[in-house]
Amino acid sequence: MTRLLPVQDSSSFLSTTTIIALTVFFTLLCACIVIGHLLEENRWANESITSLLLGLISGVVVLLVTKFHSSKILVFSENLFFLYLLPPIIFNAGFQVKKKQFFQNFTTILLFGVFGSMISFCLISLGAFLLFKRIGITSLSMQDYLAVGAILSATDSVCTLQVLSQDDTPFLYSIVFGEGVVNDATSIVLFNAVQSLDLGSINAITALKLLGTFLYLFFTSTALGITVGFLSAYIIKTLYFGRHSTDREVALMMLMAYCSYMVAELLNLSGILTIFFCGIVMSHYTWHNVTESSRVTTKHSFATISFIAETFIFLYVGMDALDIDKWKSSNASLGTSIAVSSTLFALVLIGRAAFVFPISNCTNCIKRRESTQIQFRSQFIIWWAGLMRGAVTIALTYNQFSKSDTTTEDGALMITSTIIVVLFSTVVFGSITKPLIEAVKLKHAKPAISDETDSPSFEDLRLLFLENGDPNDQGNNQRGPWQSSFRLLISNPTSTVHYFWRKFDDKFMRPVFGGRGFVPFVPGSPSGAADEIS
Amino acid sequence: MTRLLPVQDSSSFLSTTTIIALTVFFTLLCACIVIGHLLEENRWANESITSLLLGLISGVVVLLVTKFHSSKILVFSENLFFLYLLPPIIFNAGFQVKKKQFFQNFTTILLFGVFGSMISFCLISLGAFLLFKRIGITSLSMQDYLAVGAILSATDSVCTLQVLSQDDTPFLYSIVFGEGVVNDATSIVLFNAVQSLDLGSINAITALKLLGTFLYLFFTSTALGITVGFLSAYIIKTLYFGRHSTDREVALMMLMAYCSYMVAELLNLSGILTIFFCGIVMSHYTWHNVTESSRVTTKHSFATISFIAETFIFLYVGMDALDIDKWKSSNASLGTSIAVSSTLFALVLIGRAAFVFPISNCTNCIKRRESTQIQFRSQFIIWWAGLMRGAVTIALTYNQFSKSDTTTEDGALMITSTIIVVLFSTVVFGSITKPLIEAVKLKHAKPAISDETDSPSFEDLRLLFLENGDPNDQGNNQRGPWQSSFRLLISNPTSTVHYFWRKFDDKFMRPVFGGRGFVPFVPGSPSGAADEIS
Secondary structure, three states: OOOOOOOOOOOOOHHHHHHHHHHHHHHHHHHHHHHHHOOOOOOOOHHHHHHHHHHHHHHHHHHHHHHOOOOOOOOOOHHHHHHHHHHHHHHHHHHHOHHHHHHHHHHHHHHHHHHHHHHHHHHHHHHHHHHHHOOOOOOOOOHHHHHHHHHHHHOHHHHHHHOOOOOOOOHHHHHHHHHHHHHHHHHHHHHHHOOOOOOOOOHHHHHHHHHHHHHHHHHHHHHHHHHHHHHHHHHHHHHHHOOOOOHHHHHHHHHHHHHHHHHHHHHHOOHHHHHHHHHHHHHHHHHHOOHHHHHHHHHHHHHHHHHHHHHHHHHHHHHOOOHHHHHHHHHHHHHHHHHHHHHHHHHHHHHHHHHHHHHHHHHHHHOOHHOOOOOOHHHHHHHOOOOOHHHHHHHHHHHOOOOHHHOOOHHHHHHHHHHHHHHHHHHHHHHHHHHHHHHHHHHOOOOOOOOOOOOOHHHHEEEOOOHHOOOOHOOOOOOOHHHHHHHHHHHHHHHHHHHHHHHHHHHHHHHOOOOOOOOOOOOOOOHHOOOOOO | OOOOOOOOOOOOOOOOHHHHHHHHHHHHHHHHHHHHHHOOOOOOOOOHHHHHHHHHHHHHHHHHHHHOOOOOOOOOHHHHHHHHHHHHHHHHHHOOOOOHHHHHHHHHHHHHHHHHHHHHHHHHHHHHHHHHHHHHHOOHHHHHHHHHHHOOOOOOOHHHHHHHOOOOHHHHHHHHHHHHHHHHHHHHHHHHHHHHHHHHHOOOHHHHHHHHHHHHHHHHHHHHHHHHHHHHHHHHHOOOOOHHHHHHHHHHHHHHHHHHHHHHHOOOOHHHHHHHHHHHHHHHHHHHHHOHHHHHHHHHHHHHHHHHHHHHHHHHHHOOOOOOOHHHHHOOHHHHHHHHHHHHHHHHHHHHHHHHHHHHHHHHHHHHOHOOOOHHHHHHHHHHHOOOOHHHHHHHHHHOHHHHHHOOHHHHHHHHHHHHHHHHHHHHHHHHHHHHHHHHHHHHHOOOOOOOOOOHHHHHHHHHHHOOOOOOOOOOOOHHHHHHHHHHHHHHHHHHHHHHHHHHHHHHHHHHHHOOOOOOOOOHHHHHOOOOOO
């Protein structure tokens, strides 16, 4: 029916150009890792920037070697990106995310990811529509403007992972990264909607339909990911793979996670959301059902694969930036290019500011406890860290503006301008964010901004609800326990939900699907237990 | 310059057919793993056969669903096989091979792999040339006959790995698997030579040139693999990656191994030999330089990736077997098909017998010690276990007989017959080998046939050469130590070489490249040591 990979028609085994491309690429990847390691101590640089710059440099070298005919060893391929590079990154993020922190901020994350992206989309589309005509771009259609909005609303969750540290700033990490994952889904939904939109009949019903589609996508994708995660936990627990080989366990976890992504794409759902939630469920249940060596292996090998994919993407984007054909066919003067790029970038800045600050303040009004509020400094970092644009943006731009080889002049200009925005935002914001966070922290001599979660109140809850807990111990609490629990439920809904979830998890879920404390016998060496069950 | 992967020209993100193909394929892979696990206790079945049969069944299903238009979800691609599936399998084999055992039998392995393959090549080519005309195949050229010889001389090292156990029968494993790796290189060299041969001028000089090419390939490929292995050990030891992240170490090992394969292919060397020796050096040096968690991760993740690739290949071959277009265009009657397939298979049997037994007996004449001789029962198993033909054979057949879409009738017949030989040999020999080995062993009530290595003599050596060893302890050895050492050197050259290699290794190699006992400080958790060096 279709070919997964092209069959090379050359007479030799493998085409020489493919081998050259792969050799150069993998050598550069090795170089990125070594350089990234050497620059680890340096707080301005990080792996993304290193690989981006290394990609740019090698692009220049190829350009010089081929005498300005081509700068590309590899053409940016949406298939490669969406099928093979993005899934492991998002899966690993779900697998390693701190679940408690993530679910405590779930409401805020959803608000940012859904409404925020929509506000940003509207503002950028409107801004581009109003401003581009003044620069002299006239051939873009209404659909193109809407697409620009959707494309530039997609924040880069990959670079965010590298800039923010889950250990130093857990609150900011969970907000910005969680928003990035939901935002990916939102922008892709918006982009697909824009591409299939009948522009003759835009009205309130269309908008409602869009929202309906989004909600459908969100819930079905999440449900699919959770289902596959539970399935993997159940299979590995019931069949007890560890007794024969640890390799099968690891392979099954990898393959089932990837399957969840592919099935989601097959059903036209958001694969990113699916594999993210699959990762969360796998780390909560499946991971505890496997042997000790499988645990170490999965933890590190998922991180390694994700790390390689990230480096690959940035190297790729860097090499792709000098796409000489696009630069030639855009035909625009340097002035126009700069004007378009800076307009787009300004719109990105405004579009993000227009939802981060209002939504943060709204949530602050609802949450009354001082410690759970998002302070202004944190709001600023959330705004700043989400300004980076990455590979999703580039993939979407190519998809919109370089269809079927008939790129218009303005289309080519949009591609090159988007590449400039991506490069600029990644290099500049990527290098400044870390020092900025440190500066903000140091200035106020506070180890963590707003990172105090409501764990003290969770302790209260535990004391209140625990059957074995003695209520008389709480000397300074004068009211009866039920009155107090009602007060806690109102003031700390997240903790209460978390408490009941834990009880439900321990009583019903873990006995069936495994998990911490509910694992079958784990032998030290997997082959050692081969004789016990037969 | 070239595209790594095809850019999908459809308007949606990803082409639906690609997604369907990938979903079906990865679901089948999961099914293979689960079924393989359930059949673990069954001694007739193994993972290869399961996936081969599952591939066949799904081929039939696709055939029925598409109403006999196509049986293929994926077309067999040489690129996919040689670029992405074969390297991890061979690398892992080198990484996990028992080095002492392998190098002790190195001479035998080389004799089998080089001269054996050449004998087999000559016999199969000659046999096909003489017999095919009687069946009624006339359109094949001289070059085609030689190609058939090269193609069917390629044993399947992947299936051998599954059938023989390194722990139960280390001697047989090291001989058959080692031969398989060298044999892969030989057949590919022969095949390339045949394809580029000017048939007008075959003489003794051509034959000598072929041998020269082979020797050049063998030594440069091996040297390249060893160099890359040492480079990785040196980089990881000197830069001490473990202090920052275990992921970088694992990524660097993977990427450098893959690089060695690509560079070898780029220089027209044998990538298989290169990556095999790279794996050996990495397991001896690099592996000891990384953190504890990296060691567990690399050991299991390399095995897992190799395992997935193996299952993938067999599933692929199974699905590809029902290539309806080839069966249609071969146009041959059932009788002719069976005649050609059984002729080919008979030639494979004879070709292998013609070198296994003579070479074994030759080495037996040279080695005088009873325990190092290859007994007849072992010879039989070596002959038997190497009869399986696999994906390399299929890839080479496609390369020779389906060039540029103008497959002749006889070419198509050759492809379908080769597929039958591969399926038959894998299923029949794959399922019988394990019980056969057990039967031979049980019959003679001997736990291991010829698996007694000369380790006692190595103990003697250690006592003799060790500076701290007291020579007076050897009560029953009346001669002087030097006389005795000379005797040992003559009777046990391998152990002596091994002893001097160990001394050299400990004194010069390990201090530079790391290795067991020469590792830098390994912290329990990699991030814990981050502050120690700055």
